[in-house]
Amino acid sequence: MSRNIHSKEDEDLSADVLRLQHLLLAMGRRRSLRDPIAATCEQLQFTAPQVHALLWLGQDGALTMGELARRLGVTEKTVTGLVDRLEREGHLVRERTAEDRRVVRCRLTADGLQTYQRLERFVMQGMGQLLHILDAGDRKALFRILEKLLRRMDTLGAAAATPSRERSA
Numbered sequence: 517m518s519r520n521i522h523s524k525e526d527e528d529l530s531a532d533v534l535r536l537q538h539l540l541l542a543m544g545r546r547r548s549l550r551d552p553i554a555a556t557c558e559q560l561q562f563t564a565p566q567v568h569a570l571l572w573l574g575q576d577g578a579l580t581m582g583e584l585a586r587r588l589g590v591t592e593k594t595v596t597g598l599v600d601r602l603e604r605e606g607h608l609v610r611e612r613t614a615e616d617r618r619v620v621r622c623r624l625t626a627d628g629l630q631t632y633q634r635l636e637r638f639v640m641q642g643m644g645q646l647l648h649i650l651d652a653g654d655r656k657a658l659f660r661i662l663e664k665l666l667r668r669m670d671t672l673g674a675a676a677a678t679p680s681r682e683r684s685a
Contacts, residue, residue: 560631563598565588565590565594566598566601566602568587568588569584569599569602570607570608570624571632571635571636571639572584572587573608573623573628574624574628574629574633574635574636577623578611578621578622578623579621579622580619580621580622581599581620581622584599584622602622602628606625606627607624607625607631608623608624609622609623610622
């Protein structure tokens, strides 16, 4: 009996995955949801990964090349080229840490900070346009679900980081 229940749960999850994919793709096709950032990318002649790099560095401060690559979902080789261009254009600088000269951190310059602030305004406007579509109750439900998802991701991450002997004890 539990085998059938498990199978039904798997089918439901598969159907939900397809539904989520369909909804996210449908949202992605609505160019109006992307216009502020897309227009900024075109105007400033940035690629999407460069915009994301500027946003991460503006939000969290200096990051190592490895951390920046991880957050962008690219290889360290790829992030090197991206950082080269942003550094050449005066948006960031590379710095070596005193503790370990092999570690290279990227930090926004004053120009990079101004670019970040401009990008952040566009992002905030875009999110405001998106949230404006929802009524207050739907926004509250959206935030509740996202916060729950984040808590559960943190719990799963903590469990994955715990050695298996500790978890089974």
